[in-house]
Amino acid sequence: MAVRRLALLLEYEGTRYSGFQYQKNAPSVQREVESAIQRLTGEQVRIAGAGRTDAGVHAAGQVVAFTTEAPYECRSFASALNHFLPEDIAVRQAREVPLGFDPRRHARSRVYRYTVLNREGRSALWRRFAHTVYGLLDAEAMRVALAMLEGQRDFAPFAGPLGGRRSTVRRLYRTAVWREGEVVRLEVEGNAFLPQQVRRMAAAVLRVGTRQMSMEEFGALANGGRHGACQWMLPPAGLCLVSVNYPGLFFEET
Missing domain, CATH: 3.30.70.580 (Pseudouridine synthase I, catalytic domain, N-terminal subdomain)
Incomplete structure (x- = not known):
């Protein structure tokens, strides 16, 4: 055979x-x-x-x-x-x-999406698929902050434990933040991602959206270069690997 x-x-x-x-x-x-x-x-x-x-x-x-x-x-x-x-x-x-x-x-690129539920009170239906934030959440400020990370850079500040010496330079091709009623979504497309990178980036961007961190502080964190400088990390439930893209390999839309 x-x-x-x-x-x-x-x-x-x-x-x-x-x-x-x-x-x-x-x-x-x-x-x-x-x-x-x-x-x-x-x-x-x-x-x-x-x-x-x-x-x-x-x-x-x-x-x-x-x-x-x-x-x-x-x-x-x-x-x-x-x-x-x-x-x-x-x-x-x-x-x-x-x-x-x-x-x-x-793989040419990977797309990850983090979902935030922004409302008063917890949800029984979203609990396994979103992180809930109560009160003010400025999606536009989050969009601006996340866009600051586009391009090739050292993502060491947003990296979790690496388990050995390896490069922390990655490239983000595209970022997006948008609101759909009570739901705010953050999406990133990059060539590859470090352990915990997306959840740590999302946590820092969320602090900008809740006005716990200024845009200047976010920029300083992102450009600081120190491994693990971002100590915040959102729970895994809100994160989804949306797609992986390859040259010459296409799966039909379903």
């Missing part, structure tokens, strides 16, 4: 998982997907993911890839695999890709 490589477009609710990456004694998205593939095909595979989302972080467009000898057509493979996955993980689409395809190294 011919060996081929498949890429899967995944969505998942990260609430009950320790993150995407496999962990020996904790539930992970990777463990569930690999287990489902084994139950479907009889093969033991190791999937590679585009992004290692943290515990509690969601995804609407995570991309994973693996090699297989399974003869399924892509559409039927996605449908069949969903039968073996838990309800909080779903395969949206499957695509055949070159054998050398690496979903992390070959």
Whole structure:
């Protein structure tokens, strides 16, 4: 049987998982997907993911890839695999890709979105998908602050533990902040992100929006250069990996 490589477009609710990456004694998205593939095909595979989302972080467009000898057509493979996955993980689409395809190294950009619920009183429906802020929230000030981070720069002030020496220079291609009634969304697109970077950036921008930090203070923090200078970090529930973009690989809009 011919060996081929498949890429899967995944969505998942990260609430009950320790993150995407496999962990020996904790539930992970990777463990569930690999287990489902084994139950479907009889093969033991190791999937590679585009992004290692943290515990509690969601995804609407995570991309994973693996090699297989399974003869399924892509559409039927996605449908069949969903039968073996838990309800909080779903395969949206499957695509055949070159054998050398690496979903992390070959990604051109990643898009993350953080959702803030701005209202008086807590929400039962949004609690697993948004961070709630009570009182004043200036979305326009947040938009201006977040835009200051666009371009290539050292994001060390917004980095969490790195686990070794590595470059903290990244590029943000695009930022956006907008309000939809009680919901304020922050979106960033970049070539790659450091551990906890998006949640720390969102936390600092949120302090500008609640007038706990001036624009000048935000600029000084962003340009300070000291690793972990931003000590604030928003909870994981509001964060979602929206999409991962590749040259020459397109998933259909659904």
